[in-house]
Amino acid sequence: MNHPNYPAILEEIHRDIAPWRTAGRVADYIPELARVPAERFGMAIVTLDGSVYSVGDAYERFSIQSISKLFACTLAFQLLGDALWERVGREPSGTAFNSLVQLETERGKPRNPFINAGALVVTDVLCRRFVGAETALVQFVRRLTGAADLDYDLRVAQSELAHAERNRAMAHFIASFGNLEMPADAVIDAYCRQCAIEMNCVELATAALFLANGGVAPVSGERVLDASSAKRLSALMLTCGTYDAAGDFVYRVGLPAKSGVGGGIVAVLPGEMAVCVWSPGLDANGNSLAGVKSLEWLTTRTGQSIF
Ligand code: DON
Numbered sequence: 001m002n003h004p005n006y007p008a009i010l011e012e013i014h015r016d017i018a019p020w021r022t023a024g025r026v027a028d029y030i031p032e033l034a035r036v037p038a039e040r041f042g043m044a045i046v047t048l049d050g051s052v053y054s055v056g057d058a059y060e061r062f063s064i065q066s067i068s069k070l071f072a073c074t075l076a077f078q079l080l081g082d083a084l085w086e087r088v089g090r091e092p093s094g095t096a097f098n099s100l101v102q103l104e105t106e107r108g109k110p111r112n113p114f115i116n117a118g119a120l121v122v123t124d125v126l127c128r129r130f131v132g133a134e135t136a137l138v139q140f141v142r143r144l145t146g147a148a149d150l151d152y153d154l155r156v157a158q159s160e161l162a163h164a165e166r167n168r169a170m171a172h173f174i175a176s177f178g179n180l181e182m183p184a185d186a187v188i189d190a191y192c193r194q195c196a197i198e199m200n201c202v203e204l205a206t207a208a209l210f211l212a213n214g215g216v217a218p219v220s221g222e223r224v225l226d227a228s229s230a231k232r233l234s235a236l237m238l239t240c241g242t243y244d245a246a247g248d249f250v251y252r253v254g255l256p257a258k259s260g261v262g263g264g265i266v267a268v269l270p271g272e273m274a275v276c277v278w279s280p281g282l283d284a285n286g287n288s289l290a291g292v293k294s295l296e297w298l299t300t301r302t303g304q305s306i307f
Helices: 006-016 031-035 065-086 101-105 116-129 133-145 154-161 165-176 184-195 201-212 227-240 243-252 289-302
Strands: 042-047 052-056 197-199 257-259 264-269 273-278
Touching (some): 006 042, 052 201, 065 133, 065 227, 133 197, 197 201, 201 273, 227 243, 227 257
Antiparallel strands (some): 042 052, 042 273
């Protein structure tokens, strides 16, 4: 395959992003996340032919937070297929990732699987099927990456569990409409644990590669999704993966992506590669500020995007 000069472009981005690395705000509503040094920055590209290009702190693990929603949704979609969409929608919400407002008028059916409300329904699907939903998810990302030591950080999970009033309210509210099958507290527990999974940029890009590869994970050879479902999940990432900033993100970056408040963003370019960037400082929408900027520079400087 003929790639752009990824090493040179990554080096340039690493150099140019320096002033932006501390411009965002590290998430502190989960106290354990506030301890992460703001100036960290890593970026990794993994191509379908197995090449890995990285700069900065690309091998340092961080809390994947909402990026776990991508892997959880993949498993739930595997389990339920289109029946998943009877319980969670496929429309951008236009509201914050932790908003409750639409749930009332839309009778407990969250807009999409990537906002917190939707992820709680997805986690409910996994809790119904697996004894430990978070363990199923950890095993899934281990298979996708080949990294057998991947796990969640119990301290981060407990830190979130101790401050999860809003997500708890959301889960109980959804349950009041009959859209949870398992007890709300069990769903919250699994959800906070899966958000606390720790991975690095290379691992996250590797894990997302099945979406760039028609649904087959290159590391394990596992068919994760059929090609059509992989297309659909990528489409959802494009419209909903970066919350109420999804329109601006797609305008600037032009790739399907999923972000997390740990400062990670993973994006895919079908047929070519997956990329992950990490910088803990967030913008007002909860997306990594330097991360979005770096991805914008990447697609502009390589001339590669889905458009
Ligand atoms: O539920 C929460 O608030 C966090 N565990 C995850 C939120 C998140 O990562 C939103 N992403 N930008």
